[in-house]
Amino acid sequence: MRLGIALAVALALPLAACSSKVEVTPATEGVTDAMLIDGVEGEWLTYGRDYGEQRFSPLEQISADNVGELGLAWSVDLDTARGQEATPLVHDGVMYITTAWSKVKAFDAATGAVKWEYDPEVPRETLVRACCDAVNRGVALYGDKVFVATLDGRLIALEQETGKVVWSEVVVPNQEDYTITGAPRVAKGMVLIGSGGAEYKARGYIAAFDHETGKEVWRWHTVPGNPADGFENDAMEKAAETWAGEWWKLGGGGTVWDSITYDPKTDLVLFGTGNAEPWNPGANGRMGTEGADDNLYTSSVVAVDLTTGEYRWHFQETPEDRWDYDSNAQITITDLEIDGKMRHVALHAPKNGYFYMLDAETGEFLSAGSFAEQNWTLGIDPKTGKPQINPEARYEQTGKPWIGMPGAGGAHSWQPMSFSPVTGLVYIPANLAAFPYMAAEGWEESDIGFQTGVDLSSVAMPADEAVRKAAMDATTGALIAWDPVKQEARWTVPFKGPWNGGTLATAGNLVFQGDANGNFNAFSADAGKKLWSFPAQTGVIAAPMTYSINGEQYVAVLAGWGGVWDIATGVLAHKSDAPINVSRLLVFKLGATGKLADPPASADRVLDPPPFLGTEEQAATGSQVYARYCSVCHGDAAVAGGLNPDLRHSATLADKDTFKTIVIDGALSPPEGGGNGMVSFNKALKPEDVETIRQYLIKRANEDLALSKK
Numbered sequence: 191m192r193l194g195i196a197l198a199v200a201l202a203l204p205l206a207a208c209s210s211k212v213e214v215t216p217a218t219e220g221v222t223d224a225m226l227i228d229g230v231e232g233e234w235l236t237y238g239r240d241y242g243e244q245r246f247s248p249l250e251q252i253s254a255d256n257v258g259e260l261g262l263a264w265s266v267d268l269d270t271a272r273g274q275e276a277t278p279l280v281h282d283g284v285m286y287i288t289t290a291w292s293k294v295k296a297f298d299a300a301t302g303a304v305k306w307e308y309d310p311e312v313p314r315e316t317l318v319r320a321c322c323d324a325v326n327r328g329v330a331l332y333g334d335k336v337f338v339a340t341l342d343g344r345l346i347a348l349e350q351e352t353g354k355v356v357w358s359e360v361v362v363p364n365q366e367d368y369t370i371t372g373a374p375r376v377a378k379g380m381v382l383i384g385s386g387g388a389e390y391k392a393r394g395y396i397a398a399f400d401h402e403t404g405k406e407v408w409r410w411h412t413v414p415g416n417p418a419d420g421f422e423n424d425a426m427e428k429a430a431e432t433w434a435g436e437w438w439k440l441g442g443g444g445t446v447w448d449s450i451t452y453d454p455k456t457d458l459v460l461f462g463t464g465n466a467e468p469w470n471p472g473a474n475g476r477m478g479t480e481g482a483d484d485n486l487y488t489s490s491v492v493a494v495d496l497t498t499g500e501y502r503w504h505f506q507e508t509p510e511d512r513w514d515y516d517s518n519a520q521i522t523i524t525d526l527e528i529d530g531k532m533r534h535v536a537l538h539a540p541k542n543g544y545f546y547m548l549d550a551e552t553g554e555f556l557s558a559g560s561f562a563e564q565n566w567t568l569g570i571d572p573k574t575g576k577p578q579i580n581p582e583a584r585y586e587q588t589g590k591p592w593i594g595m596p597g598a599g600g601a602h603s604w605q606p607m608s609f610s611p612v613t614g615l616v617y618i619p620a621n622l623a624a625f626p627y628m629a630a631e632g633w634e635e636s637d638i639g640f641q642t643g644v645d646l647s648s649v650a651m652p653a654d655e656a657v658r659k660a661a662m663d664a665t666t667g668a669l670i671a672w673d674p675v676k677q678e679a680r681w682t683v684p685f686k687g688p689w690n691g692g693t694l695a696t697a698g699n700l701v702f703q704g705d706a707n708g709n710f711n712a713f714s715a716d717a718g719k720k721l722w723s724f725p726a727q728t729g730v731i732a733a734p735m736t737y738s739i740n741g742e743q744y745v746a747v748l749a750g751w752g753g754v755w756d757i758a759t760g761v762l763a764h765k766s767d768a769p770i771n772v773s774r775l776l777v778f779k780l781g782a783t784g785k786l787a788d789p790p791a792s793a794d795r796v797l798d799p800p801p802f803l804g805t806e807e808q809a810a811t812g813s814q815v816y817a818r819y820c821s822v823c824h825g826d827a828a829v830a831g832g833l834n835p836d837l838r839h840s841a842t843l844a845d846k847d848t849f850k851t852i853v854i855d856g857a858l859s860p861p862e863g864g865g866n867g868m869v870s871f872n873k874a875l876k877p878e879d880v881e882t883i884r885q886y887l888i889k890r891a892n893e894d895l896a897l898s899k900k
Contacts, residue, residue, distance in 0.1 A: 232280075262784030276289065284296055291309075335356060390467075410425075448518040465513075512586065514598040515542040518541075541603060542596070547677075563622065617672075617715075647814040700713070706731070849881075
């Protein structure tokens with residue numbers, strides 16, 4: 191009945207994905223498609239250096255033989271103390287970067303002299319709908335323009351020469367459920383971008399915009415909308431058959447928040463999609479019987495036609511995703527010899543712990559291998575690539591907690607991997623960490639905050655020294671050199687903790703990567719031997735790049751600890767002993783002798799809470815409320831990672847009324863309150879709810895104070 195009505199409506203709709211007829215003219219001057227396809231010697235023109243997103247540089251002046259002579263050429267401390275995730279771009283001797291809060295800066299790439307700066311003035315209250323910090327992963331260059339997508343959902347074109355705004359368009363459906371943190375890509379005159387929001391009420395999409403005007407050319411949704419409204423195309427109608435319940439009321443998720451790869455050989459745009467929303471499929475009945483449970487096209491790699499946006503193929507890596515196993519990690523295109531035959535392939539290492547190789551033109555599954563420990567499947571079908579899901583991992587059906595491996599942070603998240611055609615290896619920044627899942631009972635959607643349907647309170651880290659030690663010991667990270675043909679690791683470099691930086695491979699037999707401990711490192715690409723390291727004084731999560739000017743090769747990386755691991759994982763955020771956030775741009779060359787200023791002091795704060803005088807019932811209720819509305823910013827079990835305030839130390843804990851004025855009345859809301867993202871939660875919480883949070887925080891602070899004295 192539902193599909194029958196929808197089909198009747200759909201017959202009146204165009205089947206193409208095109209939003210409107212916009213004539214697009216590719217650039218013939220400045221940065222052109224030909225330059226992006228072939229690359230320009232010494233330059234880095236797009237996020238992954240070339241359209242294939244290989245992050246491999248043919249520059250070899252800096253090599254495994256002399257990398258020990260690398261030194262700091264110049265550096266710039268940035269004006270944002272949030273996570274830094276951008277890859278710098280270099281063209282005509284100018285470096286372009288973005289920082290947190292979507293700011294754009296241009297520098298002389300040889301000296302570091304500032305050429306111009308642009309601040310889009312993103313409202314700080316946008317942070318309440320940004321799952322994972324106020325980060326931005328970079329700009330795109332095309333023609334004579336620089337393109338940036340802002341956290342609050344705008345796509346902006348700037349003049350490369352001056353930073354002056356050429357045009358600005360709001361490109362998200364609304365500015366309540368959607369954010370953008372990814373770097374745009376440009377091909378044939380079209381700027382490609384998606385959005386985040388799959389933990390809120392977002393319906394995923396990817397869209398193309400005319401580089402000259404900002405007008406939308408086409409938009410392709412990743413999940414179907416309300417069938418009563420009709421389907422935009424055949425792909426959405428077919429996808430609706432894999433959903434149950436009234437999924438559209440929460441948007442469905444599947445957001446395209448990072449990976450976008452254009453393949454000139456096939457003229458296809460390949461992109462990854464995020465998790466289904468809510469995580470817990472039992473929270474809104476989004477899954478039915480077998481055959482109506484895949485929830486297409488979430489947690490998939492999808493290909494559409496660049497010119498029209500029409501669907502071409504998809505491969506779903508995580509059907510019925512309930513673990514936040516986004517497929518948004520970077521997609522790399524290359525040609526490899528498989529069984530004696532050259533194949534044009536797409537390489538992908540998503541959150542779920544498997545490394546996939548697909549035919550880039552057809553989406554045919556070629557092979558998969560487990561690059562990290564996982565327990566959500568019992569294996570992968572070697573012919574279809576479809577996983578056999580472990581029944582115990584369906585936590586909403588068992589009613590029991592599930593310790594998922596990998597966790598929601600992913601075995602590989604947004605931090606880019608690199609591929610070297612010299613070694614034939616892919617260099618993956620891997621997270622080896624678990625996450626506890628439990629279905630929330632009686633869950634209902636709210637007007638603010640995460641809409642995941644999981645109970646984060648019942649599985650929060652207890653104030654138990656033995657449990658915390660065991661969790662810490664089991665949480666690590668690694669740099670993995672992966673053979674995509676043999677589907678096996680060639681070598682591995684272990685790290686103390688997870689959430690280390692993206693990688694860069696070069697023809698000098700080098701792999702560069704920063705780490706969460708505050709170092710920027712170089713390894714031999716063939717053997718994984720550590721050859722050089724520089725103390726960045728802060729965690730490095732962004733990916734490095736390299737360029738050359740006047741015959742000198744440089745390596746650049748943005749440093750600045752942050753992102754979801756820092757803000758949401760509680761005590762585990764401290765596994766790597768990451769220094770405090772010191773956001774800066776670091777640029778190196780051979781023979782340079784630059785020095786960094788001493789980092790600011792990071793003295794440990796002593797817990798000094800008021801006594802717990804509330805009731806156990808209040809604290810238990812407060813634990814539930816805190817876990818749903820506060821933990822994503824202030825940390826699991828009220829232990830902050832360092833980027834956002836640790837509420838166990840809040841001076842307002844002793845004053846019920848003052849605490850309420852912040853949480854309910856919005857006393858710290860920006861801009862009047864001077865807050866850096868803290869908004870009023872009066873849409874979801876009542877004064878009695880806020881009081882339970884305060885009592886829970888007081889209890890937690892006293893628990894950890896007692897633990898520190900043992």
